[in-house]
Each structure stands twice: as structure tokens, then as C-alpha cells.
Amino acid sequence: METMYLLLLSTLISPLILYLIFAVTLRPRPVNIPVRDRHVFISGGSSGIGIALAYQAVLQGARVSILARNIAKLEEARDSIRRSTGVDVGIYSADVRDIVAVKRAVDEAGEIDVLICNHGVFYAEELDLQDSETVKFMVDVNLVGTLNLIKAALPAMKNRKNRGPGSIALVSSQAGQVYNKKRPKMTRIIVAQSSVMKAEKVAKITLKGIQSGTFLIHCNFQGLLLSLGSAGSAPQRSPLMAVVGIAAAVAISIITRVFQYRLYGSLERWGAQKKKLAKT
Ligand SMILES: NC(=O)c1ccc[n+]([C@@H]2O[C@H](COP(=O)([O-])OP(=O)(O)OC[C@H]3O[C@@H](n4cnc5c(N)ncnc54)[C@H](OP(=O)(O)O)[C@@H]3O)[C@@H](O)[C@H]2O)c1
Structure with missing residues (x-):
């Protein structure tokens, strides 16, 4: 009985001790990245x-610059933002x-405080069906x-003086679940395992994550599992999340296996269907 109490006590106390250790030792330290009156x-x-x-x-009061190819x-984007905000x-x-064109644009826009690399192209097709030019284009x-x-x-950005912490954020894909654009069957199966999100919601979560100096910003529950499960040695600023990451490692691994079981089940069924269709 005594051993059980000791076991229970240590299970309860160890996360607390870990939290206290992380609260003192975690590097880099938590930081806020304001956007008001700064250049995003x-x-x-x-x-x-x-x-x-x-x-x-x-x-949120930032000075904003946007970059893309099509003028x-x-x-149109500038006009639409002006219409709804007056800014x-x-x-x-x-x-x-084109590094020369990018450098020219960045220099013209002036010193950046928060850089969000959000551009992206994605041709949803199985790799073996894609030509090398398309793969190279995406890379x-x-x-x-x-x-x-x-x-x-x-x-x-490095030479900024007295402007507070800067930030560089990279937007990438968890599984391409924002819009239901034209996709091949396999991508649709993968996307179906996740929930659909609106760009506005993703943007709000992303900006909030940048402002709180978060390294891996996730947009939904699966994203949270992915960030916790695949973070590896990615920096973690929150002592609480550092403890959760350790304490939940086994549970996350089990949940991930469940997701994978469902996903690969669907893919196997699809593969079998394709084979059957090819035979007929
Ligand atoms: N949509 C999703 O389901 C989803 C899911 C997860 C993550 N993401 C990620 O979120 C980011 C934005 O996705 P989105 O769906 O919102 O994109 P989107 O609506 O297709 O817009 C892509 C933007 O990138 C610009 N762009 C494309 N190629 C460019 C180039 N070579 N140089 C400069 N700008 C370029 C486009 O403008 P121009 O064509 O005029 O250049 C456009 O402004 C991407 O990094 C994507 O991987 C998207």
C-alpha cells in the first residue's frame, strides 16, 4: 500500500518538479513580438x-507590405483591405x-520587423505521376x-536598433486542409481525416502564435498532436507545454497510431479499388 502511495505521489510531483526546472532553465526565454506600429x-x-x-x-495596427507576382x-488585395479597414x-x-527582384522589393519596403514567408505552390498529385519540372518548380x-x-x-532585420524582437515565420502545410481545391483521390483521403478551416481562422491563430513567440504554431487538435509528437528538439518557450510534451509523449504516440490506422486503412481500400478497376 505504501509503495502505491509513493508511486502516486511521485507521479503527481514529478511533473511539478519538471515544470519548475523548465521555468528556470528553458532557453530561449518567452518573448512577445508586438505588431502594432511595426512593419509586417x-x-x-x-x-x-x-x-x-x-x-x-x-x-492590429501594423504597417503591412505584401509581395506576390501578379500586380x-x-x-485588388490592397483595395479590398483599404475598403474594409481604411488602411x-x-x-x-x-x-x-528571383533573388534580385526579391531584394529590390524588400529594400524598397524598408526595414522589416516581422517577416511572414507564406507564399506557396502545391500541385496535388502523386509524386510518381508528376514530371520533374513540376517537382523542381515547387521546390x-x-x-x-x-x-x-x-x-x-x-x-x-539584424541591424534594427531599439525596435524590439523581430520574427521570421514560415507558413507550411499540415495536410492541405484549408480549402477543398481540386485534388487527387489520395490527397482527398488524407484531407478527409482532418477538419476544414477558414483562411481567416488560420490567419488569426498564426498571427497570435507569432506575437507570443511560439516556434511551432498549430491550427487544430491534429496540429497540436503533430507539433508535440514531431517537435523533436524544436525550442519550447512554455514550461507547461514542455512538461505536457514529455508527459503526453506515450499518449500522443498511441493517438497518432490510431490516426495512421484509419488513414492507411482508407489508402489500402483505395489501392484495392484502383487495382480492381484496372483489371476490369
Ligand atoms: N490552402 C491550404 O489548404 C493550405 C493548408 C496548409 C498550409 N497552406 C500553406 O499556406 C500558404 C498559403 O496558402 P494559400 O492556400 O493561402 O495560397 P494561395 O491562395 O494559393 O496563394 C498563394 C500566394 O502565393 C503567391 N505566390 C505563388 N507563387 C509565388 C512566387 N513564385 N513568388 C511570389 N509569390 C508567389 C500567390 O500570388 P501570385 O500567384 O500572384 O504570385 C499568392 O499570393 C502556403 O505556404 C501553403 O503551403 C495552405
Whole structure:
């Protein structure tokens, strides 16, 4: 009986001890990234999540610049934000793959406090069916384009004086569950395992996460599980979440297996269906 009490006590006390240790030792320390009166630069800001982010940042008093390729879409985005807020955002036309054009746009926009690399292209098709040009195009825009943006903005961001902490945020995909665009069957099966979210909601959560200096910002429960389960050695600013990450590791792993069981079950059924169709 005594052993049981001891076991129970240590189960209750260990998270508390861990919390206290993390509260003192966690690095980097928690930080707030204000956006009011600061310059927020958003790539891919002419549509979807990007324009929703621009709108949210304007509402919070930021000076906002948006970058994309199509100037007509940029002007339309600026007009729509002006119509609903009365505020003008700066618009910059550049292809993120073109480092010279990106550097010119960033320099023209002026010192950036918060850089949100949100642009992205995605051709939803199985890799073996995609031609190499398409794969290269996605890598060039999504990966090289992001590095180009950061490279262009970083020197001036590092040299900012008395402007408080800056931030660079990368928007990427959990499983492409925001809109129901045209997708191949496999992508639809994956997306069906998750909930659909509106760009405005994603933008609000993202901006809040940036402002609280969060490293992995998740938008729904599955995202939380993914962030906790796949964070590896990603920095964690909250002692509470650091403890939750440790305490819930086993549970998260089990829940992830359940999700995977359902997902792979659906994919197997689809594979069998495809084979059957090919035979007939
Ligand atoms: N939608 C989803 O289901 C979903 C889910 C999870 C994560 N995400 C991520 O969220 C981000 C935004 O997605 P979204 O669906 O809101 O995008 P979207 O509506 O398709 O808009 C993409 C934006 O990126 C710009 N862009 C595309 N290629 C560019 C290039 N080479 N250079 C400069 N700008 C470029 C586009 O403007 P131009 O075409 O005029 O250049 C547009 O402003 C992406 O990083 C995406 O991976 C999306």
C-alpha cells in the first residue's frame, strides 16, 4: 500500500518538479513580438491565408507590405483591405525565385520587423505521376523562394536598433486542409481525416502564435498532436507545454497510431479499388 502511495505521489510531483526546472532553465526565454506600429512583410499576401494575415495585421495596427507576382491581384488585395479597414498596405511584385527582384522589393519596403514567408505552390498529385519540372518548380518556389526572402530581409532585420524582437515565420502545410481545391483521390483521403478551416481562422491563430513567440504554431487538435509528437528538439518557450510534451509523449504516440490506422486503412481500400478497376 505504501509503495502505491509513493508511486502516486511521485507521479503527481514529478511533473511539478519538471515544470519548475523548465521555468528556470528553458532557453530561449518567452518573448512577445508586438505588431502594432511595426512593419509586417507577408509573401503570398495577395490571396488566401496571406491576405487574411495582412488584414489581421492591419487591424492590429501594423504597417503591412505584401509581395506576390501578379500586380493586378496585389492591387485588388490592397483595395479590398483599404475598403474594409481604411488602411493602405504596400504592394510589391516579385517572383520569390528571383533573388534580385526579391531584394529590390524588400529594400524598397524598408526595414522589416516581422517577416511572414507564406507564399506557396502545391500541385496535388502523386509524386510518381508528376514530371520533374513540376517537382523542381515547387521546390524552387516553396524552399528556395523562402530562403531568398529570408536572405534578402535578414541583414536589415539584424541591424534594427531599439525596435524590439523581430520574427521570421514560415507558413507550411499540415495536410492541405484549408480549402477543398481540386485534388487527387489520395490527397482527398488524407484531407478527409482532418477538419476544414477558414483562411481567416488560420490567419488569426498564426498571427497570435507569432506575437507570443511560439516556434511551432498549430491550427487544430491534429496540429497540436503533430507539433508535440514531431517537435523533436524544436525550442519550447512554455514550461507547461514542455512538461505536457514529455508527459503526453506515450499518449500522443498511441493517438497518432490510431490516426495512421484509419488513414492507411482508407489508402489500402483505395489501392484495392484502383487495382480492381484496372483489371476490369
Ligand atoms: N490552402 C491550404 O489548404 C493550405 C493548408 C496548409 C498550409 N497552406 C500553406 O499556406 C500558404 C498559403 O496558402 P494559400 O492556400 O493561402 O495560397 P494561395 O491562395 O494559393 O496563394 C498563394 C500566394 O502565393 C503567391 N505566390 C505563388 N507563387 C509565388 C512566387 N513564385 N513568388 C511570389 N509569390 C508567389 C500567390 O500570388 P501570385 O500567384 O500572384 O504570385 C499568392 O499570393 C502556403 O505556404 C501553403 O503551403 C495552405
